[in-house]
Amino acid sequence: MGRAPCCEKSGLKKGPWTPEEDEKLVAYIKEHGQGNWRTLPKNAGLVRCGKSCRLRWTNYLRPDIKRGRFSFEEEEAIIQLHSMLGNKWSAIAARLPGRTDNEIKNYWNTHIRKRLLRIGIDPVTHTPRWPRLDLLDLTSLLDTQVDLDTLRAMEPLASYPDVLHLACTVLSGATSSPQLQAAGPYAEQTQLLLPWLLQAQAATATMAQQVTPLASAADQFLQADTAACQQMSYLVHANPEAQQQQLAQQPQQDHMAAACHGAVQPSVYDSQLDYVPALMQMASDASNLQPWSSTVSTSNNNYNVNSGVSTPSSSSPAAAAQMNSASTAAATTTTYGRLNASSDVITADDDAGLLSMHLYSELLDVSDYM
DNA sequence: AACGGAACCAACCGCTGTTCA
């Protein structure tokens, strides 16, 4: 025999609460405290289910609830937390004093989600959704005719928007770089950069698949990005001597760096468009790889690098608990790893959370909060 | 002013893990 039913299943009022009902509920809880929701409605003189009373109290009547518009900081925090926790609204609410899970959930679905979609960020994975736009940006930035074969060869990169984004950022910075302008015709540099993008991406994806159980996937990502950034920098500066020097100074720091260094040997691309068939092959190889976000998850634990997002159906509280804030923040940052393009200097921000917050700040339309 | 669609959000629904008779 189980418990007695909490309330009658019929004859109870549903729908919006009246001020009188609110008054009764608040008065009762002030006097007796919350809890014992089964008997509360009857004792408080309400013709409501206990569950309904609990919901009304926790979502609306609680005195510590902060009502009104979400601030810019709160919105940033929600996005940041969502990238780590997924649709764990109660967990997110626990970190936002005065806000309820229901309120945050509603706000996410009606405001943030749409805003992210509008700016091209997938609200589930927190990764860019429009790689082809990046591609367009890239070609426009090159300010030169990129042959169709090369473009076609790059198509598989649509699954790897991060690299394209990275390239765009670097190139946009490079456009205004006096060093680069002094180094030679810009078109020549970019002709080198395009095939390199493919190789670097393929190498990075391979690297990601071979992630070791000892190192966190997030760290691997970070290393890969850092290496990619360094290589980008080399290319932008187009100084082979400096490249070799740097290579000698940081031997075999990681596989990714080695792979990238091999890919950018100038001699490889000296003979005009010799590399195009090779590019096609590389692109084909790359197309067989899973996008970063889905490949890099270690099998011996529950760590999910997919921006730390786990769908309700696939996640478990244990898995969520294992995701400490530092590592998930690192994963998030890697996803949005970026360069200090304006100065052609690649910066590796130690404060991962801060970095991604910074990026989100850029993505959000601040004017909405003015 | 009237209308229709979009946006918003409080409340409900249904599921899951926990508690307890």
Place this chain on the structure above:
DNA sequence: GTGAACAGCGGTTGGTTCCGT
């Protein structure tokens, strides 16, 4: 040990408000 209810959570609904035509 069993099973029913509780408590909590995320998803969804539907009523209301807003806004453009």
